[in-house]
Amino acid sequence: MDLLPPPSPEISVRRVPSIQHVRASASESAAVAEANAEPEVESDPEVVGPVPVIKLSDKIHILGFDPDARFIAHALAAVPDLPPVQMLTHHVGSMRKWGEEGRAITIYDKEKNTITSRAIPCPEYIGRQHRQRWSWPVVLDNIIVSTVSGAVLPSLAALRRRIDRRTTLCLLQPGLGLMELLNEKIFDDPATRPNYVICHSAHKFQRHSSLKYSLRHVPGKLLLHAVPRGEDADLDQKTSEALGSQHTQHIMKLLSAADDLSAVGLPWHVLLRHKFPQMIFGSLADAMSVILGCRYDQIRNGWYTMDFWDSLLTETMRIVVSLPELHANPDILEFFIRESFPKKLKRKLERQGSEYSQWISMVRKGQMPPVAFFNGYFIRRAQELGLDHSMNSLVLNLVKARHAGRYNELKLSLPMGLQPYMMDSDKIGGGQDKFDPVLDVEWDF
Numbered sequence: 001m002d003l004l005p006p007p008s009p010e011i012s013v014r015r016v017p018s019i020q021h022v023r024a025s026a027s028e029s030a031a032v033a034e035a036n037a038e039p040e041v042e043s044d045p046e047v048v049g050p051v052p053v054i055k056l057s058d059k060i061h062i063l064g065f066d067p068d069a070r071f072i073a074h075a076l077a078a079v080p081d082l083p084p085v086q087m088l089t090h091h092v093g094s095m096r097k098w099g100e101e102g103r104a105i106t107i108y109d110k111e112k113n114t115i116t117s118r119a120i121p122c123p124e125y126i127g128r129q130h131r132q133r134w135s136w137p138v139v140l141d142n143i144i145v146s147t148v149s150g151a152v153l154p155s156l157a158a159l160r161r162r163i164d165r166r167t168t169l170c171l172l173q174p175g176l177g178l179m180e181l182l183n184e185k186i187f188d189d190p191a192t193r194p195n196y197v198i199c200h201s202a203h204k205f206q207r208h209s210s211l212k213y214s215l216r217h218v219p220g221k222l223l224l225h226a227v228p229r230g231e232d233a234d235l236d237q238k239t240s241e242a243l244g245s246q247h248t249q250h251i252m253k254l255l256s257a258a259d260d261l262s263a264v265g266l267p268w269h270v271l272l273r274h275k276f277p278q279m280i281f282g283s284l285a286d287a288m289s290v291i292l293g294c295r296y297d298q299i300r301n302g303w304y305t306m307d308f309w310d311s312l313l314t315e316t317m318r319i320v321v322s323l324p325e326l327h328a329n330p331d332i333l334e335f336f337i338r339e340s341f342p343k344k345l346k347r348k349l350e351r352q353g354s355e356y357s358q359w360i361s362m363v364r365k366g367q368m369p370p371v372a373f374f375n376g377y378f379i380r381r382a383q384e385l386g387l388d389h390s391m392n393s394l395v396l397n398l399v400k401a402r403h404a405g406r407y408n409e410l411k412l413s414l415p416m417g418l419q420p421y422m423m424d425s426d427k428i429g430g431g432q433d434k435f436d437p438v439l440d441v442e443w444d445f
Contacts, residue, residue: 051242056250057141059083063155064147065094065123067205067215068172072144072222074105074215075260077118082254087123088159090151094123097212108208108216115217126158137161142251144199146172148362149370157186167194168247170224170255172201175279175373177380179227190232195247198225200275222263224252225271269329276336277344280316282359283374283392284309285349289357290369291398296352313342315391319382359399366407371399 060076062069062085069087076085089095099122106117140162145152152173156163163169171178179196187193202220229244231237255263266274288299288309299305317336320326326333335341359369375392382389 069146075258089123144170172199177377196227286357286359
């Protein structure tokens, strides 16, 4: 699949005086200088030649060490002529285990048969003890972000000097809204912010053993959407989009070259069709399990819990079906308004049985679960549309409260609660042990 369209033969550029200098590669700098040139008649757009084709780097960095991150590193290692993929990790233990486990990532099938084992470079540590040792930082051209949501902002903030408009960030996160948060907190200047590709992984993983570099894998697809670059102070929007598209299409082409990933580029509304079911389920089941500190089946079997489920689902679906990007695509909208959709969510809840949510494991370790990119995303979209979001706001605040209680308990190393909250089986607060062999298996380290 050829994801890189040829440049348009002619692009109408509105000349805008430059107000900020932007560092760029040689070819992109030429495009910026041309767009910033003073016109003879400023009010009339001038037709210029095609936007120059930028020479782009094939080097890929992967921020994170969760199963998706490790699998992508393994898959890209098989692409001929691709520079070695460099993983960026928050924990020195990942570097130690790399040497102990053969300096390779091994993939098994669901029957535990070995599929492939491929060597990768030692992960580079970028944790709190990391110190930048360069006088002029080298720009990172392609970064795949696949880690716990709480680690994304501090990690990218530490790499800020190595990220500019030449960088493409592939955000492989279970929810939505991370791009907007990054633009607000870190990349607030449109002229220097990176390009974005929103990703959704349908690959499934299980821990094979205690080995960190071994995974059991059930094949799926890696879905990609290139976000169009907006207008900035230095470039006309068409030129900005054309240059940004070269960056995003390039990394999508690199990912598509790895057969194991089964990477597919999709328009935004089709990506939402695949991403929203998981988000809606997480905003219900995972959020409620954290609030109650309970198993999935304890939600399904309770009359009051399912009444709460129905109220929260009704509000969430009202938000989803009101989104303009779905109304513009009736086939996608029809999928969510079917009577069968809520039933599918309940059947999925039943299939989880007596398992605990991964969000509980995160809260037990003092980590904030990605509720801001599940319920928080629906809240933001409801605010844009003027819709009620009281149930989702309540859930968001309760999850944050449970996290705050557990975080303080771990910080003080004291069991702050005399009894578990709500029920004796509560697995978060009330003097719970710091480690549970069932709940607290490492999944992102």
